[in-house]
Amino acid sequence: MKIIILGAGQVGRTAANHLSREEANDVTVVDQNEEILRDLQDRLDIRTVNGNAASPRVLEAAGISSTDILVALTNSDEVNMLACQIAWTLYRTPKKIARVRAADYTEREGLFGENRVAVDVWISPEQLVTEYIARLIRYPGALQVLDFADGRVRLVGIRALQGGPLVGHELRTLREHIPSADARVAAIYRAGKSIKPEGTTVIEDGDEVFFLAARENIRAVMKEMRREEAPARRVVIAGGGNIGFRLASELEDKNQVKLIERDSKRARRVSELLRRTTVLLGDAADEELLLEENIDSVDIFAALTNSEEANILSAMLAKRLGAHKVMALINKPSYAELIESGSIDVAISPQTVTIGSLLAHVRRGDVVRVHSLRRGAAEALEVVVHGDADSSKVIGRRIEDISLPEGTTLGAVVRGEDVIIAHHDTTVQPDDHLILFLTDRRHIETVEKLFQGSASFL
C-alpha cells in the first residue's frame, strides 16, 4: 500500500513508524522541517519530501499520482482539508484521511464527502483522547477500555490485585464465579512479558489482564480481578486546553469537576463555555492550591496540559497529596514506560490512541476498528468476514479449526445485535464481526490474509 503522510508532528511520526514497520507499506512523509525529516529517515525505511504539504508540486514529488492513501496530519485543519481536496481533484487519490480538530468543521453535517470537501475520513485526536479518558473514568480500576462494534463489546485492560476473587485461581473457574456473564481473557502480561491465557493459567497478583466482554458484563468481570472501586465522583482536571475542556464538558453532568488553568484569558473563556465545572485559575503543581481544593478527597486527578513534564510532576504531586487515582497525558513512549511502574496510575499516550483509527484504514480486508496496545507491540482488531465456506478460510469453521498465528486470540464474535464470546466450538458465519487480539503485531499480515478470503482477489 502506498501511503503519504503529511506532517511529521507527534502523530505523523508515530503513524510513519507504525506503518513503515509493515513490509507491505511504502511510506512517504512530507514536512516543512528538514531537520525532523532527516532524523526520521535515519531511523525508518521511508522516503521524505521537504515542502508545503498542500502544494501540488510537493505532493507530486512525494508520488501522489500512484498513492493509495493520503493521511493529512499537519497541525492546521485548513492545510489538511486543502491537501485532501487537491489530491482528489488533481490526482483522484482513492482514500484521504485528514486530522480535523475544530468542532466547527466536524460537527457540520454534509461538509465532507463526494462533491464536497474531499475528506473520506476525519480524525480528531483530541476527540479520541477525550473519549478514551472518559471511558477510563467510567470504569475505575481499568488501565484501558477500548470499544468494538459500536461499544457493544469492550476490551478492558486491568491490573489484577490481591483481593479479586479470581486472583490466585485458574482462568477456567471464571465461569463458576460469574455464571451469568461470559468473558474471554485475550492476553495476560506478567512482568512485561505476554503469557498465553489457557484454562489452567493461574492469575497472579500484579498481572496485566486484557479481557473481552459485552458492555453490560464488564463491571462483573472487573470485580473478579480486583476489589471493586467506587465510581469516580470528584474529578480534577489540570489544563484547560482542548482535551481538558472537552473532558470537563463531557463529565460535568455526572461528576463534580474542577478544572485548573494557569492562563487567565483561557480560564475565563473555559468558564464561559462550561456550565457546572468549577474553573480555577492557578498552577496545577501548586501545593497550596491543591490542598485548598481538597485534593485528598479527589477520586481522579487528570493532568492534561501540553507539557508532558508538567503533567508528570503535577500528577505525582497530586498522588502524594492524597488523590485517589492520577492520570497523565504523555507523548514520549519512554516516559510512559518509566512512570507507569511508579506513582502515576495511568499514562495516556495520545498517539497510541489515535494510531488505531488510522490503522483500521490501512489494513487489508474489511477491518472496521484497530486499537494499538502496549506502545504498538500488540494490536486488537475487529474484522468483518465476507463470502461463503468456499471462498473464505474461516467461514463455516469452528474456531478451534482456524489456524491462528502464535499469540493471536479470537475473543468474540458479533453477529447482528448479539455478542457471542468465542469458545472452541463457535462456528463463524458470513458477515460476523470477529474481534482478535494479537500479542505480537508482526503476525498481522498472516492474520490479514486469513480473513481477507479469496473473494477479494477476484
Next chain:
Amino acid sequence: MKDILLPVAHVFALVMMVFAATMLAPLVLAVWGLDPALSSFVISAFATFFLGALLWLGTRRFKRELKTRDGLMLVALTWVALPAVAGFPLWNYLPINFTDAYFEAASGLTTTGGTVLSGLEFLPRSINLWRHLLSWLGGMGIIVLAVAILPMLGVGGMQIYRAEMPGPMKDRKLTPRIGQTAKLLWAVYAGLTAACIACLRFAGMDWFDAVCHGFSALALGGFSTYDASIGHFNSLPIEMVLTFFSVLAALNFATHYLAWSERGPMAYFRDAEAKAILGVLVVSCIGVAVFLYMKGNYPDFSTSLRHSIFNVVSIATDSGLHTQDYSRWPIFAPMWMMFLSCIVCSSGSTGGGIKMIRTLVLAKQAHRELNQLVHPSMVRPLKVGGSIIANKVVFAVLAFVFLYFMSIVTLIFLQLASGLDFMTAFSAIIACINNAGPGLGLVGPGSNYGVLNNFQTWVCSAAMLLGRLEVFTILVLFTPTLWRK
C-alpha cells in the same frame, strides 16, 4: 570493540555467502569449457561459502539492527576484505603473489581496470569472466546488491547504501523503501548491460568478448580480454557502441530510471550534472582531436577524431579501455584526460573521481565568493540546476575535496619515496584513486601495473579503495570516536 565489530561481522558473513554464489558463474563456464582453472573456482566458492556460514553461525548471538557507525564499518570491511576473497582463485591458479592477486581483484571490484597480468588473451575464459564479473558487481556496488536482495537489512540498509553510493546528496530515494530503490537501480544497470552486450555482439564481437566488454563498459571498469584492449578489434562500430554506453554509465542511474519511467529524455535535460558532463565531453573530444591533428599525430582529421573520442571518453568517464597508446601523445592530451577523469563522472553513476556535482557546487561557490567581494551585502543561495544547495552540503563538499587531494598528495609521496619516477607515481595514483585504469609512464596503456614492486602495488590498491568509497568511508575507520563505545 568486540561489541562493535561482531554484529557487523554477522552481516558481512551474509555478504560473503552472496558473494560465494557469484563465483558459480565462472565455475559453470569452467565446467562447460573444460577449463584448467576449474579446481581453483571450486575451492574458492566452497571456501568462501563455508567461511561465511561459519562466521554467520559464530556471530549469531550478536545480531542486532545496524546503526550508522555499523553501516560505515560494514561497507569499509566488505570492500577491504572482499578483494582478498575475490583474488583467491587468481592467486590459486595464476603464477602471481598475493599482493598482485589482491590488486587485480580490487582493481576489478573498484572498477579501476588497471591490471598486473599480461597475455590476457591466453588466460582461461573462466578467469577472464571472473575479472569482468568483479568489475560488474563492484560497479553498482556489492552492498547495494546486498540491500536489494537481503530484505532484513531494512533501516540499516539506508546507512550502508549511503556509505557506498557515490555523490554528496543521497537522501533522495527513488522509492520509499531502500530495498526497492536498490532493486530498481540494479535493474536499470542490468538492463543497460544486456543492451550493451547485444550491441557489441551485433557490432562484431563473439559472445564471450561481448559479455566481458559489456560488463566493463557499464561498470566503467576497463578490464579487457586482450592486452591491446579495444585496439585489438580495430573496429569503428565496436568503439561507437562502447563510447555510447560508457557515457550512459557515467550519468546518474536514477536519471536513467526517471527517463525510462517517463518514456522520454526530459529527465536528462533536468539533470544539471548530465548537461555539464555531456558539454565537457563534446568540447574535450573535439579539442583533443584538433590538437592531435595539428601536432601531426594522425594524417587526417577523421582518424584523429575517432581516436580522440574513444580514448578521451574512456579515460574521462574512468572506464580505462583504450585503442591507442595515448601516453605517446603530446603531454597536453593525456594530462587533460587525467584531469577530466577527476571531475567528469556523475553522482550515482558507476564512475569515480570527485563527481561532476561537486565540481559544479565548488564552481558556483567560487562564483558566489567573487560576487560577494563586489556586493558585500548580497544574499544569494547556491543553486545547481535550479535547486538550492544547503550550506551544509557545500561544507561537506569542501571537506571531501580537501581530503581527496590530501590523499592523492600523500600517496604520490609514498610512491616517490619508494623510488618510482614522478610521471609514473603521479599518473598511477590519479588513475587509481579515480578508478580510471591505465596511467602514464611505466603504467601507461602500452604496459601495466605488473612492473610495480609489492609496496607500490599495495599503495595503488589503497588508492583504488579510497577512491571507490569516496575517501570518507575508509578514513572514518581511523577516527578514534568510531571505536569508542
